[in-house]
Amino acid sequence: MAHESGSAWFDRIDRRITTAMADHGLTLLRLAVGIVFLWFGALKLFPDASPAEELAGRTIETLTLGLVPKATALPILAVWEVAIGVGLIIGRWMRIVLLLLFVQMLGTITPLFLFPAETFSTFPIAPTLEGQYIIKNIVIVTAAVVIGATVRGGQLSPEPVAATIPTRVHGPTDDHPSVG
Secondary structure, eight states, rough: OOOHHHHHHHHHHHHHHHHHHHHHHHHHHHHHHHHHHHHHHHHHHHHTTOTTTTHHHHHHHTTTSSSSHHHHHHHHHHHHHHHHHHHHTTSSSSHHHHHHHHHHHHHHHTHHHOOHHHHEEEEEEEEEEEHHHHTTHHHHHHHHHHHHTTSSSOOOOOOOOOOOOOOOOOOTTTSSSOOO
């Protein structure tokens, strides 16, 4: 029985792990973000259950110039977030779900600017717990970008993918002018 070298063994294990990550990573990412939205959205359906409800309600009230009061804003936001979560979990209607997510994230970041005294203990370097709660959404937005990159059938690959160079026909105004 031939003894496998350390580097060959490591390479074999590494390929298995990265293949499993490529095969399941997007699904796990989609499910994880979906669970966060479903969970946090559902909390907003129950008074005083979400630590973010007061700030979220005031933010929507401020953004709508008082047209949408907190009492109306919170259930709408809750259903919106639950819908995003359900869409991500079931993996359907991704373009619409991601659009809802990105719009919601735009609203979520606004307290950093509308209420800096509540979101920073020292602006703009030391966020409060509420500020940290908002800033961590950078990760969620980035996850949504990665998920969105696959809505047309794209996927992760555990191995390098050869770059495709678009073929181009050069005309007289391109890099290679015709000789007159």
